[in-house]
Amino acid sequence: MKPLIIPPTEFAPKFYFNPNENIFEISGFSRPEDVAATYMPVINYLKDYELNYIDNTEISEKSLTLSLKMKYFNSSSSKYLLDIIIFLISLTKKGLNLKIEWYYDKGDDTIKEAGEDINDIAEFPFTFIEVKN
């Protein structure tokens, strides 16, 4: 399946979704004016990923690491980040071995606590990784 690679802009994060490497990564800054327009292509890609990769491949071990390396995101973006997480968690019922990593800079309690809140809502294990500056 073709990867989804969307470079970052001043207000939107970088999306690097590569099923061939079993890595989906979202990183950077998220405060777009039109948050739906920013995240809907990614949500649609995940639907294709379910149909074309999870449902239609013979690979016995379907693994994926979702890495969230956010520097900042506003409250509207948090809703869409949660949608992505919840969607991928739903695929674990179809055999996806999912790992979720939440990165935060040392001393950045805001991003760490935002991750803990989303972790609490998602009810799925997150690995929290502190990045030393």
Added chain:
Amino acid sequence: MSTKNLLFEHKGILTFDKINIYLSEIDLLLQSYNLPVASRKIIYSISVECLENIYRHFYLPEENKLYTDNTCIFQLFECQNHFEIIAANQILNKNINNLKLKLDNINKLDKKGLKALYKNTMKSLINKNINNNAGIGLIEIAKLSENNIKYEFQKINNETSLFKFCIYINAIKCLTKEYAL
């Protein structure tokens, strides 16, 4: 003698481009204070939510051009032991009761209650297509500031009022938190 020092102010129509310029300026301003990362991020995040709340919800009827300066207000103050943000935008009077209910509900909650409200609101929005913060912004502001959102509605005419709210951000508390790491 007042110890309240106005650091940044906007009055008038707010656009997305202006918000971007203002946030860069606020970020630079906060860096000049040599605050710890945690404190800076809290003030920055609350500024984003306040500015976006004003931008997404302000109401400007044609006949209200007289009130343009009061259409959107954003002020950041440095006080003795805390920072303070005042934000205001015009809203329709018919929307006051609903907004007042939301704010009163937020203000009666402690930290644990706010987390539960945030969790329930976020869960209710899963897979829904939204293009504003759909009520999460005010909860986020209260969560980050760990203080009540003080607010008032100043009547302009029979159709509109100025919705004004004030956020206290305790920088000392943020400092303590940082040093405890």
